[in-house]
Amino acid sequence: MIIQLPYGKEYIEFKCDLEKLKLVTLNCELADIGDQGIIERFYNPIDYDSLDKFIKPEDKVLIVVSDATRYTASDRIIKILLWELASLGVKRNNIEFIISLGMHRLPTVKEMEEILGRGILENFKINIHNAFESKNMIFIGVTTYGTSVYINKILYEFDNVVIISAIGYHYFAGYSGGRKSLVPGLASIETIKANHRLVIDEKGYGKNPNATIGKLKGNPVHLDLMEAAKMIKVPIFCINTILHRKRLVDVICGDIENSFYRACEEFARISSVEENERRDLVIASCGGYPRDINVIQSLKSLENATYFCKRGGVIILLSRCKGGWGNKEFSEWLKYDDVNVFKEKLIRHYAINAQPAFTWRLHSINYNILMVSDLASSFQRKLNVKLFNSFEDALKEALSRLPDDYKGFLIPHCWETVPSNLVEQ
Secondary structure: OEEEEEEOOEEEEEEOOOOOEEEOOOOOOOOOOOHHHHHHHHOOOEOOOOHHHHOOOOOOEEEEEEOOOOOOOHHHHHHHHHHHHHHOOOOHHHEEEEEEOOOOOOOOHHHHHHHHOOOHHHHOEEEEOOOOOHHHEEEEEEOOOOOEEEEEHHHHHOOEEEEEEEOEEEOOOEEEOHHHHOOOOOEOHHHHHHHHHHHOOOOOOOOOOOOOOOOOOOOHHHHHHHHHHHOOOOOEEEEEEEEEOOEEEEEEEEOOOHHHHHHHHHHHHHOEEOOOOOEEEEEEEOOOOOOOOOHHHHHHHHHHHHOOEEEEEEEEEEOOOOOOOOOHHHHHHOOOOOHHHHHHHHHHOOOOOHHHHHHHHHHHHHOEEEEEOOOOHHHHHHHOOEEEOOHHHHHHHHHHHOOOOOOEEEEOOHHHOEEHHHOOO
16 A cells, blocks of 8 residues: 655655554544634634624624644635625724744744735734743733743734634643633743743652643643633633644634533544553654644654554654754753763753753653655764655664564554544543
8 A cells, every 4th residue: 555654744655564563543534624614613613603793893893723744734724704894894003913923933925924814914914923022921820830921912902812823632731722822822921931841840750640641630731721821811802723634624713711621522532542552663744734843843753653653662753844943941951961960850940942952852762763855964973863764764764673473554644543442531
């Protein structure tokens, strides 16, 4: 069987031996929701006012969108949303956008065009969040977890806020999307650091066991995020997109909390598989751009791949990484090879990108990682992986390390694929 493995904006073809490798894929029959389906969701939210009741003709509306590291189908949603806002009498000059960056890098003009869609840059004001500009922040309270919440004050300049975000798995917040568009998306660097530090179990191995993929109950990172987001006293209408191989298969709208939980349930239903064994080899593609835009984003797919692989097994990770590390701080923390030394430094001198670096270090010790990537060979030592420009060469290397009777999994869209036993029921 010929399988196409996403790689950046291209594909690598692989002739798969199904006697050795089991193809792990999600339901391929999921249909696109269609434009009319999107409109229907706007007017049938979860326990919330429909769009026409939520927004009045005279309202000023701020639309929050994610950055280039996440494909959310925002360009498609925006086109339809603007039609509906116009039909409700909202004036174009009363609509602005803000890109929810968290502490990610600034988007390029080309990336903004991809995020927003054709004609938006030329016709609307586009704001870009900067977590490091304290003058643009307003203090709104302290969570029960001790996080001082500073949020971009632009939110309070509008009558209503509309959030467009995609639901997906997140390796320590449980799920991405929803409340994350506000915190960390529009929060200060101090707030982001305080929230992310909840990942760390200072008395244990280094990571709080409840801060993990597919888990919301008892997850301190998620609960802190939700509490902080609910402190924002501006009416918020959430548009949660659910994607399958970048196909928009559902949209769930409503408030910041109930719609998010319903969307997570739906995403987990279509994005978990009944494969709870671990095998010798896992061949995993992140799913292409932007999920393999840089090393940090690739970690999410690597994390998922580990749940299918035996400890000490081989993982071939296909991740183009045109954006390099994704953050310089992440690479600097990878100088620590010893896990115990790393953990001690992490607890004493916590930094936001230190935690994902710690997770990468653990995986690079527990698994043999062969990475098909455009990364330069200089990345190899810090990552503790073997880099390849060719998938064929990586596969040849993997087979040389495996017994003749090996068994493996092939996962073309690993970013959105986890075993069902990880997901809360």
